Every structure is written in C-alpha cells, then in structure tokens.
Amino acid sequence: MIYKHLGKTGLKVSAIGFGGSPLGAEFGSVDPDEGRRAVDCAIDNGINYFDVAPYYGRTLAERRLGEFLEGKRDKIILASKAGRYDIADFGFSAERITRSIDESLKRLRTDYVDVYQVHDVEYGKRQQIISEALPAMFKLKQQGKIRFVGITGYPLTPLKEIADTEDIDTVLTYCRYNLMDTTMDDILTPVARRRGVALLNASPLHMRVLTEKGAPHWHPAPQRVFEVAKKVAELCRQRSTTISELAMQFAIAHRDVSITLVGMSKVRHVEANLKVVGTEPAPDLLAEVLEMIKPVANICWKEGLPENDDPGAVEKRTLGMERSTSMQEEREK
Numbered sequence: 001m002i003y004k005h006l007g008k009t010g011l012k013v014s015a016i017g018f019g020g021s022p023l024g025a026e027f028g029s030v031d032p033d034e035g036r037r038a039v040d041c042a043i044d045n046g047i048n049y050f051d052v053a054p055y056y057g058r059t060l061a062e063r064r065l066g067e068f069l070e071g072k073r074d075k076i077i078l079a080s081k082a083g084r085y086d087i088a089d090f091g092f093s094a095e096r097i098t099r100s101i102d103e104s105l106k107r108l109r110t111d112y113v114d115v116y117q118v119h120d121v122e123y124g125k126r127q128q129i130i131s132e133a134l135p136a137m138f139k140l141k142q143q144g145k146i147r148f149v150g151i152t153g154y155p156l157t158p159l160k161e162i163a164d165t166e167d168i169d170t171v172l173t174y175c176r177y178n179l180m181d182t183t184m185d186d187i188l189t190p191v192a193r194r195r196g197v198a199l200l201n202a203s204p205l206h207m208r209v210l211t212e213k214g215a216p217h218w219h220p221a222p223q224r225v226f227e228v229a230k231k232v233a234e235l236c237r238q239r240s241t242t243i244s245e246l247a248m249q250f251a252i253a254h255r256d257v258s259i260t261l262v263g264m265s266k267v268r269h270v271e272a273n274l275k276v277v278g279t280e281p282a283p284d285l286l287a288e289v290l291e292m293i294k295p296v297a298n299i300c301w302k303e304g305l306p307e308n309d310d311p312g313a314v315e316k317r318t319l320g321m322e323r324s325t326s327m328q329e330e331r332e333k
Contacts, residue, residue, distance in 0.1 A: 001046030002277055006258050007198025009148050009169050011077055011114070013259050015252055016273050017049035018042045019202060022265035023064045024057020027208065027216055030265045032064060039068040041270045043075055049259050051172075051202075052108075053081035053119055054100065059107060066108035073110050080104045081119035081152060083133060092124040094136035101145050115170055116146035121153045121162060122304025134166055150200075154303040155310045156187040164191050172261070174202035176300070177254060179210055179232070179247050179289060180225060183298050187310075189256050202261040204251035211244050220301045220316035228296045232289050239285050246289065248273060249281040 002015040021027070023035050039050075050069070052061050062080065069076065082100035083092050091100070097118075105111060118124075118133045129151075137149045150170030153159050163171045171192055177184040184201065192199040209215045209229045219226070233243040251260045264270050290297075302313045 001274075003046075003048075004258050005198075006077075006148075007169055007192075008196040009198065011148075013049045013077055014047045015260060015277055016047060016248075017051055017200070017259040017261040018047050018270075019261045019263035020050060020052035020061045020065050021056040022061075022263040022269075023052070024059075024061030026056055026061075027263065027265075034267065035064055035265050036068045037267050038264055038270050039065070040072075041267045042264065043072055045270070045274050047270070047274075048075065049077045049079065049261075051079040051115075051200075051261055053084070054104060054107075055081070055084045055086065055119060058086060059103075062104055062107040066110070070109055077114045078108065078110065079115035079117065079150075080108065080113050081117045082137075083121070084119040084123065090120075090123045092118065092128050092133040094132040097133050097136035098140065101140055105145065112145055112147065114147045115150055116140065116148070117150040117152045117170065117172060119152055120304065121151050121158050122155045122308040125305070126158065126161070126308075129162065130166060134162075134168070138167075150198075152200075152202075153308075155300075155308050155313070156183060157310050158304075158308045160188050160191050163188070163195060163197050168197060170198040170200055170258075172200035172202055174261075175206050177201045177251060177257070178204045178206050179250055179293060180206045180221075180229070180296070181298050181300060183300065183310075193256055198258040199256055200259045200261055201251060201254065201257045204260050204262055205244055205247050210247040212242060220303075220318070222296075222299060222301075222314060222317055225296045225299060228293055232292055235289065235292070236285070239282070241282070241285070244272065245276055246281050246285065248276040249279055250286065252277060253280070 003012045006013045052065050082097050084090055116137055121129050140146045148169035151162055152172040159171050205211055215226050236243045300310050300313050301316045302309050
C-alpha cells in the first residue's frame with residue numbers, strides 16, 4: 001500500500017480509502033457478512049481510512065461499520081459527517097452538530113472519530129456553516145470527541161471559499177476529479193495546496209458511471225454522459241482492461257490528493273481497487289479515452305441551494321431519483 005500525508009494533520013493515510021456508503025445499501029442491497037469480509041480484507045491489506053456518514057443508508061452504514069470494526073478500531077482512521085441526514089433533511093445548527101456526534105459515536109461503537117466533516121455544505125447557508133457548524137466542530141475537537149475538522153460537498157465554489165477562509169483540516173469533493181470531470185483542479189486544488197488542507201477525492205468512478213454495470217437509475221448526470229461511458233467501457237474491454245481500472249489509475253495518480261475514496265461493500269471490490277494502487281494507465285489508451293470523453297467532459301449538475309451552484313451547472317436528471325422499496329427495507333433491517 002502507498003501512504004500519503006493527510007494535509008497538516010500528521011496522519012499518514014492509505015492512497016485509497018474505504019467509502020462506506022455502499023454498506024448502507026445506497027447502490028443496492030448488501031450482504032452484511034460480505035460487508036464484514038470486505039472491511040477485514042481492506043484492513044488486512046493496508047487500507048486504513050474509512051469514511052461514513054449518518055446519511056448513508058439513513059444510519060445503516062454507520063451501524064454496520066461500527067459492528068464490523070469492533071476489536072479493530074485502533075487499526076484505522078475513522079471519518080464521519082454531520083449536517084445531512086436524508087434526501088431533504090439537513091441540520092447545520094450548532095445544537096444539531098453537537099447532538100449528531102454523540103449519535104454517530106454510539107452507532108460506530110467508539111468514543112471519538114478522527115475526521116469529522118460538515119456534510120454537503122452546499123445545502124446550508126454559508127453564514128450558518130461558518131458561524132455555527134464549524135465552531136461547533138472546533139468545540140468538539142477541544143472536547144476530544146473528534147481530532148480533525150473537514151467539509152464535504154459537490155459544488156466546488158463553496159468548498160473553495162470555505163477552505164480559503166476557515167481553519168479546516170480536510171476538504172472532500174466527489175465526482176469532480178475523474179475521467180469525466182477534472183474541474184477540481186481548476187477551482188479547489190490550488191486553494192487546498194496553498195492552505196495545507198488535505199484534499200480528498202471521492203467517487204473516482206463518477207458514482208458508478210465508470211463501471212461495467214454503468215450508472216444507477218437515480219444518477220443526476222445527463223443521459224449523454226452515460227452513453228459516452230458505455231463506449232469507453234467497450235474500448236477498455238477491447239484493450240484487455242476495464243473502465244473501472246483505468247478510472248482508478250487515473251484518479252490515484254493525482255499528486256495533490258491525499259486519499260482517493262471509493263465505495264466498497266464486497267471483497268472483490270477491495271481486491272480490484274488494491275490491484276491498481278501503484279500502477280499507471282496505458283498512455284495511449286488514456287489519451288484515446290480522454291478524447292472520446294471531450295464532448296461530455298466537465299459537465300456538472302446543480303446541487304444544493306441555488307446560491308451555491310457552480311457556474312455553468314446544468315439541471316439534474318431527475319428520472320428515477322426515488323429509492324426502491326427493496327432498498328428502503330434493507331436500510332430498516
């Protein structure tokens with residue numbers, strides 16, 4: 001495993017991190033026993049950063065991860081979040097943040113988390129994030145319930161502006177540095193580098209667009225993005241590789257990113273991701289793929305409050321956004 005510095009925290013983290021959202025059935029039902037085996041496999045092979053949130057599976061992911069980590073907590077760096085709890089349930093007040101950490105600690109079966117993040121800041125008013133949510137987290141840090149403070153989100157503009165003015169330790173964005181979209185480097189990366197803030201890149205597979213199976217039915221990107229991805233997947237197959245492997249190689253190679261965070265819930269997911277660490281994408285294939293993607297490259301969608309949209313963001317594709325009954329039943333187990 002390759003390890004990197006987590007910004008100015010003093011922590012060393014694995015180049016790939018274990019994204020816990022699939023443990024909450026965000027992408028379909030999950031066998032709990034297989035989820036446990038995946039967590040064990042990750043730890044045994046040097047993955048030491050695990051990221052989860054109350055929102056994932058509406059607390060299911062935290063509950064499962066807490067169970068799976070019993071007896072192993074000292075081997076990993078644990079990150080969770082506060083502020084987002086359901087599709088339209090947000091709470092960025094100091095009171096809600098303070099209450100949320102105790103709820104998460106109970107589910108995670110621990111007395112502290114290493115990294116605590118304001119989840120999806122684009123859904124909050126900027127002033128409340130700065131004057132309530134973050135100060136509440138800094139207070140929790142003083143109390144020893146958390147070690148480091150971060151923010152997460154999709155639009156890059158609010159992340160950039162908060163990272164440039166507040167004394168945070170980490171900033172996480174998703175779907176903004178991968179084969180489909182590299183705009184993180186235009187907006188956020190320079191600020192993170194200058195401020196010494198650890199940069200976390202999540203969803204290197206563009207929320208499963210860059211997989212053989214393709215995007216889930218609820219994915220908000222325009223349909224034309226999926227169509228190009230299918231063509232890229234076919235080209236990769238012809239070159240004896242997979243679109244996922246190429247996408248992971250591309251993302252992990254980023255020099256300024258501390259952690260490439262990818263969702264995992266099965267041993268085969270962990271093994272596939274471990275396989276690409278330290279490998280390079282084939283230059284000719286990468287160049288051809290990037291050329292194919294050009295017509296749909298860097299398309300971002302509107303997410304959060306309108307004042308937090310990135311310039312040029314398109315309306316979300318809303319077809320099939322509702323979760324299926326089976327997934328809801330899985331979360332309630």
